[in-house]
Amino acid sequence: DVKVTQSSRYLVKRTGEKVFLECVQDMDHENMFWYRQDPGLGLRLIYFSYDVKMKEKGDIPEGYSVSREKKERFSLILESASTNQTSMYLCASSLPGLALSEQFFGPGTRLTVL
């Protein structure tokens, strides 16, 4: 079974802190994704990566950056956390190619910025 793990289930940070959210998948997937989930808004794509060191902006990249130095790991970085970044963050991975393959999701990190 594909396993996507995220470093924390719950995280509390202060405004202005630098925040790292880590995601690891164990199925050698080329594609990895970061979403945020907010009530009434569904899932919105922040960034995705289709290969090591490759990244593309999603729909809401402002205030975020990503890093993919190894195939299995995709990190989401909040350079200076703000209260409007309080949300559930979901990581996903999928096989190579475009949208044909289903995405496999991690359990999510619920981030609160105070």
Place this chain on the structure above:
Amino acid sequence: AQKVTQAQTEISVVEKEDVTLDCVYETRDTTYYLFWYKQPPSGELVFLIRRNSFDEQNEISGRYSWNFQKSTSSFNFTITASQVVDSAVYFCALAGSGTYKYIFGTGTRLKVLA
């Protein structure tokens, strides 16, 4: 523009009732893919089904069935004889060919009462 609408924000049913979750989509692509995911209280989205735009056959998997109708741009999901374990948020998603991106609906929260 691509869009997915799940007009039902929340549905409550009594156990053993049948329930249909609606999904209406908009796209100009001729080739596209539709997905349903389940998000139980644990938070991890679980893939349920993928359908491509050229396959309008309905599908049944146990108590789950899906009705894809291109004429009405709908991809509805029916649970027969619902159970408490079906309680979750259900997301419909759309992906066009030539893209990595999913467009998610806002989700429908299903509560199945014992």
